[in-house]
Amino acid sequence: MEHLDTAKVDRVNDFAFKIANTNGTGSASANGLIMQAIFRMGVPVSGKNLFPSNIQGLPTWYEIRVNGDGHTARTPVYDLMVAMNAETYARDIKELRQGGYLLHDSTWPLSDAVQRPDIHLLGIPLAKMCRENFEKPREQVLMKNIMYAGALAALLDIDMKVIDGLLEEKYGAKKSMMAMNHKAIQLGYRHAKQHFQCPLPFHLKTMDGSHSTRDSILIDGNTALALGCMFAGATVAAWYPITPSTSLMDAFRGFCAAHRRDPETGKNNFCILQAEDELAAIGMVLGANWSGARAFTSTSGPGISLMGELIGLAYYAEIPAVIVDVQRTGPSTGMPTRTQQGDILTCAYASHGDTKHILLFPANPEECFTMAPKAFDLADRFQTPVFVLSDLDIGMNDWMCPRLKWDDTYRPDKGRVLSSAELSAMERFQRYSDSDADGVTSRTLPGVHPKGAYFTRGSGHNKFGKYTEIPDEYQEVVDRLTHKHKSAAKHVPAPDIRTMPGATIGIVTVGGCDQGVREGIELLAEQGIKANFMRVRGFPFGGNVEEFLRAHETIYVVEQNRDAQLRTLLVNETGIDKARLRSVLAYGGFPLSAHHVVDGVKRQLTQQMGEAL
Amino acid sequence: MEHLDTAKVDRVNDFAFKIANTNGTGSASANGLIMQAIFRMGVPVSGKNLFPSNIQGLPTWYEIRVNGDGHTARTPVYDLMVAMNAETYARDIKELRQGGYLLHDSTWPLSDAVQRPDIHLLGIPLAKMCRENFEKPREQVLMKNIMYAGALAALLDIDMKVIDGLLEEKYGAKKSMMAMNHKAIQLGYRHAKQHFQCPLPFHLKTMDGSHSTRDSILIDGNTALALGCMFAGATVAAWYPITPSTSLMDAFRGFCAAHRRDPETGKNNFCILQAEDELAAIGMVLGANWSGARAFTSTSGPGISLMGELIGLAYYAEIPAVIVDVQRTGPSTGMPTRTQQGDILTCAYASHGDTKHILLFPANPEECFTMAPKAFDLADRFQTPVFVLSDLDIGMNDWMCPRLKWDDTYRPDKGRVLSSAELSAMERFQRYSDSDADGVTSRTLPGVHPKGAYFTRGSGHNKFGKYTEIPDEYQEVVDRLTHKHKSAAKHVPAPDIRTMPGATIGIVTVGGCDQGVREGIELLAEQGIKANFMRVRGFPFGGNVEEFLRAHETIYVVEQNRDAQLRTLLVNETGIDKARLRSVLAYGGFPLSAHHVVDGVKRQLTQQMGEAL
Amino acid sequence: MTFIPKPRVVHPGLPKNKLGLTVRDYEGAMSTLCAGCGHDSVTAGIIQAFHELDTEPHRVVKLSGIGCSSKTPTYFVNAAHGFNSAHGRMPSIATGANAANRGLTYIGISGDGDSLSIGLGQLCHAIRRNLNMLYVIENNGVYGLTKGQFSASADVGTKSKKGEANAYGPIDPAILALSLGATFVARSFSGDKQQLVPLLKAGLRHKGFALIDVISPCVTFNDHEGSTKSYKYTRDRNVEISHADFVPLAAEITAEVHPGGATAVTMHDGSTVRFTKVAEGYDPRSRDKAMAYLMDHQKSGQVPTGLLFVDETAPEMHEIAGTIEQPLNQVPFEKLCPGNKALADLQEAFR
Amino acid sequence: MTFIPKPRVVHPGLPKNKLGLTVRDYEGAMSTLCAGCGHDSVTAGIIQAFHELDTEPHRVVKLSGIGCSSKTPTYFVNAAHGFNSAHGRMPSIATGANAANRGLTYIGISGDGDSLSIGLGQLCHAIRRNLNMLYVIENNGVYGLTKGQFSASADVGTKSKKGEANAYGPIDPAILALSLGATFVARSFSGDKQQLVPLLKAGLRHKGFALIDVISPCVTFNDHEGSTKSYKYTRDRNVEISHADFVPLAAEITAEVHPGGATAVTMHDGSTVRFTKVAEGYDPRSRDKAMAYLMDHQKSGQVPTGLLFVDETAPEMHEIAGTIEQPLNQVPFEKLCPGNKALADLQEAFR
Ligand SMILES: Cc1ncc(C[n+]2csc(CCOP(=O)(O)OP(=O)(O)O)c2C)c(N)n1
Numbered sequence A, B: 001m002e003h004l005d006t007a008k009v010d011r012v013n014d015f016a017f018k019i020a021n022t023n024g025t026g027s028a029s030a031n032g033l034i035m036q037a038i039f040r041m042g043v044p045v046s047g048k049n050l051f052p053s054n055i056q057g058l059p060t061w062y063e064i065r066v067n068g069d070g071h072t073a074r075t076p077v078y079d080l081m082v083a084m085n086a087e088t089y090a091r092d093i094k095e096l097r098q099g100g101y102l103l104h105d106s107t108w109p110l111s112d113a114v115q116r117p118d119i120h121l122l123g124i125p126l127a128k129m130c131r132e133n134f135e136k137p138r139e140q141v142l143m144k145n146i147m148y149a150g151a152l153a154a155l156l157d158i159d160m161k162v163i164d165g166l167l168e169e170k171y172g173a174k175k176s177m178m179a180m181n182h183k184a185i186q187l188g189y190r191h192a193k194q195h196f197q198c199p200l201p202f203h204l205k206t207m208d209g210s211h212s213t214r215d216s217i218l219i220d221g222n223t224a225l226a227l228g229c230m231f232a233g234a235t236v237a238a239w240y241p242i243t244p245s246t247s248l249m250d251a252f253r254g255f256c257a258a259h260r261r262d263p264e265t266g267k268n269n270f271c272i273l274q275a276e277d278e279l280a281a282i283g284m285v286l287g288a289n290w291s292g293a294r295a296f297t298s299t300s301g302p303g304i305s306l307m308g309e310l311i312g313l314a315y316y317a318e319i320p321a322v323i324v325d326v327q328r329t330g331p332s333t334g335m336p337t338r339t340q341q342g343d344i345l346t347c348a349y350a351s352h353g354d355t356k357h358i359l360l361f362p363a364n365p366e367e368c369f370t371m372a373p374k375a376f377d378l379a380d381r382f383q384t385p386v387f388v389l390s391d392l393d394i395g396m397n398d399w400m401c402p403r404l405k406w407d408d409t410y411r412p413d414k415g416r417v418l419s420s421a422e423l424s425a426m427e428r429f430q431r432y433s434d435s436d437a438d439g440v441t442s443r444t445l446p447g448v449h450p451k452g453a454y455f456t457r458g459s460g461h462n463k464f465g466k467y468t469e470i471p472d473e474y475q476e477v478v479d480r481l482t483h484k485h486k487s488a489a490k491h492v493p494a495p496d497i498r499t500m501p502g503a504t505i506g507i508v509t510v511g512g513c514d515q516g517v518r519e520g521i522e523l524l525a526e527q528g529i530k531a532n533f534m535r536v537r538g539f540p541f542g543g544n545v546e547e548f549l550r551a552h553e554t555i556y557v558v559e560q561n562r563d564a565q566l567r568t569l570l571v572n573e574t575g576i577d578k579a580r581l582r583s584v585l586a587y588g589g590f591p592l593s594a595h596h597v598v599d600g601v602k603r604q605l606t607q608q609m610g611e612a613l
Numbered sequence C, D: 001m002t003f004i005p006k007p008r009v010v011h012p013g014l015p016k017n018k019l020g021l022t023v024r025d026y027e028g029a030m031s032t033l034c035a036g037c038g039h040d041s042v043t044a045g046i047i048q049a050f051h052e053l054d055t056e057p058h059r060v061v062k063l064s065g066i067g068c069s070s071k072t073p074t075y076f077v078n079a080a081h082g083f084n085s086a087h088g089r090m091p092s093i094a095t096g097a098n099a100a101n102r103g104l105t106y107i108g109i110s111g112d113g114d115s116l117s118i119g120l121g122q123l124c125h126a127i128r129r130n131l132n133m134l135y136v137i138e139n140n141g142v143y144g145l146t147k148g149q150f151s152a153s154a155d156v157g158t159k160s161k162k163g164e165a166n167a168y169g170p171i172d173p174a175i176l177a178l179s180l181g182a183t184f185v186a187r188s189f190s191g192d193k194q195q196l197v198p199l200l201k202a203g204l205r206h207k208g209f210a211l212i213d214v215i216s217p218c219v220t221f222n223d224h225e226g227s228t229k230s231y232k233y234t235r236d237r238n239v240e241i242s243h244a245d246f247v248p249l250a251a252e253i254t255a256e257v258h259p260g261g262a263t264a265v266t267m268h269d270g271s272t273v274r275f276t277k278v279a280e281g282y283d284p285r286s287r288d289k290a291m292a293y294l295m296d297h298q299k300s301g302q303v304p305t306g307l308l309f310v311d312e313t314a315p316e317m318h319e320i321a322g323t324i325e326q327p328l329n330q331v332p333f334e335k336l337c338p339g340n341k342a343l344a345d346l347q348e349a350f351r
C-alpha cells in the first residue's frame, strides 16, 4: 500500500486515526462525540465502525478519516492509533504508518507486542486516572473512553467549544452525567496538553466554503431509508430482526411514532409487525400490498434465502413488494457485522423457475432516502417485488451527506389500480388482460367492488386469471412478464456516469463502492491512468449502461463479492462481450478503500501489457 | 407442423395415438396395459401421461408413440385419437393428422364440436355395452377403459396372447377381476373386429433384432433414481411430499422394505423421515451426512426455494448432501403436473452470498440410476451439496431403456473422512486445513475419537474451523471453496457428444430434451442441415464442454425454460462468446418433441441468412 | 381445474336475505374435488353461513394455502377477492391483508397438512396475535392433493389405504390452540351442517382469531375401514359437548336455555352466541376446563365437537397495535407524508 | 468470538469421575457472553451434569441454532462434536444426526427466539417424533444477540429496556410441549444449580425428547425493573412444584421420600428419577394434571419449576421407525447394496 511511504507528514484536515477498543464498554458515545465534533467544525469526516457479532467483551474498532477534499472512503493506513485493547495491540500497531502515533494506556507497561521503532508513543495512565477520579466501576469504564476523547481534542486541535456544546445537548438535563463527562474530557485534554506537544503535525482546522460540512448531515443509510419509507407513505412494515438491517426498522418505528400518530385519537397511521421469521415477514408484506397498502420488509442475506418461495409467488401473481436487503458477508450466517455485496445474483433471480426482479442500488444514505419512494413507485407500477440492495457499510455507518430534501408535490404512483367507479363502469374485469405498452395489467383491491373480485394464485393461470394447464395460455402470461421486466429498464434510476477527457478505460461499480472507486480514479489519474466512471443504480439495465460498456475496450468492474456478481449480471443481461469485463474484487468484509481500486487496476494493466508483449 | 401433411399413410411400427379421458376413472391401468403389451411385442414405444393437478374429474391424456427406429420423444400429431372425454373433444380432434382416426363412444351422438371431414370416425357404444355387461357403477366406469383397450388391440394388431399374459400376471390371483377384465377386453376386441376393417393402415408387428425391446425395461426415472440411491448405500432419506417427486420416495421405501430389512431382526437398515416441510427435510439430510450416513432428499421447485438457506450452510460448512430436484413448471406453484427445466440457475447458485454447487443432469431413467451413486460419491468427496436435476417427464413417465446393470466391485467414495486410528496417530486435527489438490480437506465424524472433535458453523471461520472476522482468514477459506468447485469439473459425467461428418452447426441441450433433440437432428439432416450434438451432463463444466462450444461458430441451445438458463450458465461459466449461442426454447409444460428443434433451428437459420443478406 | 361457470338459473322461490340476495349469490365456481369429499360440505356450510349473516359478498376476503382444502375458496362467494397462496403461508398473508384493511371479513381455509406441518409456525403466531379472522382447518388426517400420506393430525394406529398404521402422535389443533391462548376454538364435522353453520357464523363474528377444526373426510384416501378420520368413525365417536346457536343482533331469542352452566356469550357486535346444550360440568368460557376436558377425551378416542372455548374480551391484532380505525390502505397520503418542512426540522438531529 | 484457550491448570485436588476425568475435562472454550449472562450458569450446570454422569466426552453431540444461547455449546465439552447450525433449524439437523447414529448422546441448546419464533414448527415436530435428545431452551424473553427485541415467550405487560410494554400473549414452552405429547417436560432457573443439574442429568438419560425450559436472564437487555424474566422477578416467583433427584443405576438410594404422591420413575437404563418434593395433589406422571396445574398458575404470575412431567414408556423415533440397533452410519456397504444379481431379478417387474 504505497500511500504508507508517500504519507505527507504535516497535514491539516487530511489524516486518519483509529480507535481500538472492547465492545460493551460504551466507547461508541466517545467515538461518536469526536466524529460529530469534527463534523461540526465543518471538516469532511467519515467513521467506520468495525464491531464484532457479539454483545460484550470482544475487539471493536472505530476508524475516523478526515479529508478536506471530501474523500470519505475507508483508508487502511493510520496516522494515529488509539490502542485501548491489549488483546489486539499487535494487529493494531501494524496499521500505523511510518512516523505514526500510538496513544495507549500507560497505567501498565506496554507489551512487547509493540516492536516499532518508527512510531511515536503517547502514553496516558487512563485507568489510573479513572480510579483516582471516579468511584463506581462502571463509571470508571465509561469515563476512560471520554478521557481519551479529551486527549484527542488536544492532540488534533478539536474545538473545545464544539465539544462542550455537544455534551450540553446530550446531558444538559442530567446534571451529574454532564459534570462527570465534562470532568473526564478536561482530564484527558489537560493531560495531553501538559505531556505532549499539541497539536500533532496532522490536525484539524475549522472549515467553511466549498467542501465544508455546513450544509450536510451525518446519518446512516438505515435511518435514511426508514425516513424514505415513511415519506413514501409506507403504512405496513413486517420484519424479523437481523443484523445489519435491524436498525432500519427501529428507525422506522421511531419516525412513525413521532410523525404518524393521529393527532385526535393518538392512534397509529401505521402497523409494524415483528414477524415470527422472514417467511412470515414477506408473507405479511405480500398480503398488505395485495390489499393496496404500501408495505415493505427489511432483512439481510439469510432472510432473502428464506423469502425465496414467496418472492416467486409475488413475481408470478404480480403483487407489489419492497424488500430491503442490507447485505452482510455471506455465505450462510457468514460474518453478520461485516459488509459485502454478495446477494446481487440471488436477488436478481430469486425463487425457483423463471423469475427476474427489479433491483435498486443506493450508494449512500442520500440515495437510500431518495430510492425508497422510487422502490415503492416501481413496485406499484410494475406490480412486482423490488429489491433495495444496501449493505452494512452504507446502512450502519455514519455518512456525511447533503441535507435531505423532499418534493412536496410528490404523489405515490400507485400504478394501474381500478377504482370502484371504473369497475362499475366496465363490462367485466379480467386480472391479467388489457396489458399496456409496458406489459402491466390493471389490478383491483379487495372490498372495493363486486366486479373487481378475482382469484389470486401462484399456480398456472391464463390472462383472465383463471387456472390453466394449457401451454399457450400459460406462456402468454409468462412472456408478458418478461416484457414487463424489460420495460422497467426505462424507469429505474440511470447510472451515475463521470467521464474524464482522454480516458479510454472504463471502471464500473455499484453501491457503497462509489466513494472508494471515485477516489481511486483520482489517484490513478495522478499516476497518468485515466478512466471513466459508471456506477450502476438499477436493474434491469437501461440503454445507457450498455452504451457505456460498448464505449470502452477495457472495463474494470469493482465490487465487493467473490464471484463477480455484478459482472455476471452485466454479461447475462447486456449484449456486451464478456472478455472486455475484468474484475476488481474486495470481499474480506471491510468497506472498500481507494487502494483496492488502484492496486487492482494497476496489477491487471501491467499483466495485460505483459500479455500484449 | 409440416409432418402433418407429409405423414405417410401406411406404416408398420411407426405411428402415434392418444387417449383423452377424465382422471380418477382408472384409465391408467388400461393405458398401461396397451403400452406394456406393445413393449412386450418388442416394439419401441413411449408413453407420456399428461395429467391434471387434481385427484378426480378433470381432463387427462395419455400419449403413446410407437417407433421401430427407437425414437421415443413426444410427437404432437396423432394418427388415432381415443376421445373418451366430451369436454375436450374440440381440442383433441385438432391434434389428429389428416386422414387420422377418431375412436369415440357412440352411445351418444357426436357433438358438433367434431367438424373435420378429413378424418375417419370409429364409434363404439362403450357406455351402453358396459351397462349391458356389468352391474356395479364403478365396474362400468373401469371396464369402459379396458374395453377400448380391447378395441385398440384389434385396430392396431396387438398380440392378444401378450395381453392375456399381462392380465394373468396382474389378476391371476383375483379370479373375479380376471374374468371381468378378460370379458371387457374381448367385448372391445370383437366389436372392433366386427365393425371396422382391422388392422388400421398403421399398426404393429412383433419385432426382434436390433431395435427390439427384448433387452429393455419400461421404467420411470423416479423409480430408477430410487433404485440408484438404494444401491449407492443411502440409509437416511428425508422428504416432504410434492409432485412430481413423491413417487421417488415411495419407490425408495418400497425397495428398502424389500431389500433392506435385516434378516435376523426384521429391523430396518434405513430410516425414512417424512419431514414437516422442506426446510426440515434438508436439515435432516445435513445432520445425517454430517454424521457420516449417506442421506438425500427429493423435492421440486418450491422445495428448492425453501431449502435455500440450509443449502448455503452446507456449502460453507462443507457438508455433503444429495438433493434431487424433479423439476416441474414454475414459477411459484406453477403447473405441478407439467414438466420444465426451470431450476437450473436457482440450483447452480442456490442461497445468498457467494455460492456455487455441483449439478448432475440425467436424461432418462437409465442415467437416473447411474447418476445416483455418482451424486453421493461427489457429495462425499467434495463435501458439498450435489443436485440431481431430473424433471416430471423423466421422473414420472415410463421410459424404455436397457436393463440396468450394477458393478459389484463398486464401493462408495466416502472422501476424506479420518478414522479413529488416523486421528489417534495425528498430532492435532484441524477441520479446514491440509487441503488436497482439489481443495478438499479431511473431516471427522461425531463419536469416533476425542481428537476429531470440532465445531461446525455457518458463521465466519478460518482454516482451523475457528470463528473469525478477520478478512484474510475468511478469504482463505472461501477462495479454497472456489477452487474446490472448479476441481469438481474433472469428476462430473462428461458431456454426451455426437458428431456428424460435415456438420458446422452445434446443438447443445440438457436432460430430458435428449430424445427430441437427437431426433430433430436426424430430421434436420434429412433436410440437408447438418449439426453436431452435445448434451451437458454435469456442472461445473469440463474442458470438453468448452471445446465443443469453441469448435462451433453457431450454436443452438435447446432447453425447456423461458429464460435460457442453460445458455446463461454456459455464458457465465465458460469463456465462450455469448453471441455464438442462440436459444431454442420450449416451456409450455409438455415434453419436448423433435419439431420444436427443427422449427426453432430453421426459423433462426433463415433469419440469419436474412441478416447476412 | 377448468372453471365451468354454473348456469345461474333463477330460482324465484329461493329465500332472500336482508341484502336481497339468495344463497346462490354466495356460491362460487363448480367444485373440482372428488365426489363426496368432505370439503365440499364445508363449502356448502360456508355459503349458507354468509347468506344467513347478510354479508356483502365483495366485503369478504377468502384466503388459503395449498391443498385440496385450499382449493375450496374458489367454490364459494364468487364476488369476493380470493388468494390461493403458498403451502402453509396463508396465515402471514392474511395478517398482512388484515393489517392493510381491517374493515373486511377475513376467512382462511386450510388443511391439516397446510396448517399442522409446513404452516404450523405461522398458525401458532396468528393465534398469538389474535388476528381477526375465521380460520377453518378441513381436517382429514392426510395430504389429499399429494395422494394420501399421513398428516400430523393422523391418530396413532390409524391405517393408511395400503394398511400401514401411523405411529406418530397426533397434533390436535383445538388443544394446541387452547394452549396458545386462542380466543375462539371449535370443532365440528363436515357431515353435521346443523352444528357447523352456527359455528361458522359465530366464528365470522368473533372479534379475534376463530379456529374451527372441521373433521372433513377424504373419500379417496382416508375413508376406509381402520381410518380414524372416516365418515363412519367420526359419526360414531363424535360427541357434541356444547351446542352453540348464533343469534344475530336484535333478533328475538327463542332457543330454549339449557339447565345450568354457560348460557350465552355476547359478541362485540352485540349479537349473541347461545348455548342450547353443554355437557355436564363443561364451561366453554373456561380455558382450563376446556383444556382438561379435551385432554381427557383425547385418550378415550372420542371426538368432542362444538364451541369448545370462546373469549370475546381479548384484544385483537389492531387493538394490540393501536392502529387507527380507518383502514390503513385508505389513509390519504397527506396524512402519511410529513412533508419537506418537517424533514428539514428533524434533520437538526443529524448535525 | 476469539477462542482464548483456557490454561489447563492441573488441579490435583479435583474429584475424578468413573472415567477418571475431572470437571475441567468437560469444559469448553472461554465464554464470550456478557458478564453475568444466565446462559453461562446453564453451561456450568451442563458441564457438571456430564461429569457426574461419567459421560465419555467424545460420545456427546452438541447442537444449536443461532443466538447468544446457541453460542454456548462452544463453552462446554471441548472433546465433543458441535454444530452451530442456522436460526431455528437445529431440531431438524439433530433429527438427521440422530437418524444416522443413534448411539450417541445428543444435547441441543436453543433460545426462546430460536425455538418459539423461527424454529417453532421444527421444535413441535421434534417433540412429535419423540426424538431422543435433551433440548434446552435458555429462555430470557428477548432476542439477546439482536439487542433485545421481545421474543414469543415475553409475558403480557413485561417492559422492554426502553420501557415499552409487551402486548402479545406468551408461548409457554412447557404448556406447548405437554399439549404436543412431549414425554419429558421440565422448567428451571439458571440461578438454581441445585435444581437444574439433576434435571439435566435426568433429561440426558430420558429415552425420547426431553425439554427443559430454563429461565436464563439477559443481564444486558432484560434484567431491569419491570421485566418478568429478570433475576429478581424469577427468584421471587419461582415455585418448585416437584423436585427430582437423579439416582444413577445401582447407586444406593438415600434421598428421603416425600409423603404421598409420586415417589420415583425408573429410566430405561435402570437409573431412577426420585421425587423428594412434590406439591400437594401434583403428579409429574399425569399429563392432564400437569397441564391443568400449569395453566392454572400461568395466570397467577407464578413460575412453576421442577420436573413437570415424565413418561419413560413412549417409543422414541427409532423405535417408531423400526430401525436396527446398529447405528446406520456403521452398517457395512455389503448389507446396504443388494448387488447386480438382485438388480437383474427385480427388473423382471419392469418388463
Ligand atoms: C412448498 C410446497 N411443498 C409441498 C407441496 C405439495 N403439496 C401440495 S398440497 C400438500 C398437502 C395438502 O394436505 P392438506 O393441507 O391436508 O390438504 P388436503 O389436500 O388434505 O385437503 C402438499 C404437501 C407444495 N405445494 N408446496
Ligand SMILES: Cc1ncc(C[n+]2csc(CCOP(=O)(O)OP(=O)(O)O)c2C)c(N)n1
Residues within 6 Å of the ligand: A240, A241, A242, A243, A278, A302, A303, A306, A333, D066, D067, D068, D069, D070, D087, D110, D111, D112, D113, D114, D115, D138, D140, D142, D143, D144, D145, D146, D151
Ligand atoms: C434467518 C435468520 N434470521 C435472523 C437472524 C438474526 N438473529 C440472530 S440470533 C436471533 C435471535 C436470538 O434470540 P434467542 O434465540 O432468544 O437467543 P438469545 O440471544 O436471546 O440467547 C436473531 C433474530 C439470523 N441469524 N438468521
Ligand code: SF4
Residues within 6 Å of the ligand: B055, B056, C032, C033, C034, C036, C037, C038, C039, C068, C069, C140, C144, C145, C217, C218, C219, C220, C221
Ligand atoms: S383427494 Fe381427498 S381431500 Fe382431495 S378432493 Fe379427493 S376426497 Fe377430497
Ligand code: SF4
Residues within 6 Å of the ligand: A055, A056, D032, D033, D034, D036, D037, D038, D039, D068, D069, D140, D144, D145, D217, D218, D219, D220, D221
Ligand atoms: S446479550 Fe443477553 S443473552 Fe446475550 S450474552 Fe449478553 S446477557 Fe447473555
Ligand SMILES: [Mg+2]
Residues within 6 Å of the ligand: C111, C112, C113, C138, C139, C140, C141, C142, C143, C144, C151
Ligand atoms: Mg388434509
Ligand SMILES: [Mg+2]
Residues within 6 Å of the ligand: D111, D112, D113, D138, D139, D140, D141, D142, D143, D144, D151
Ligand atoms: Mg432469548
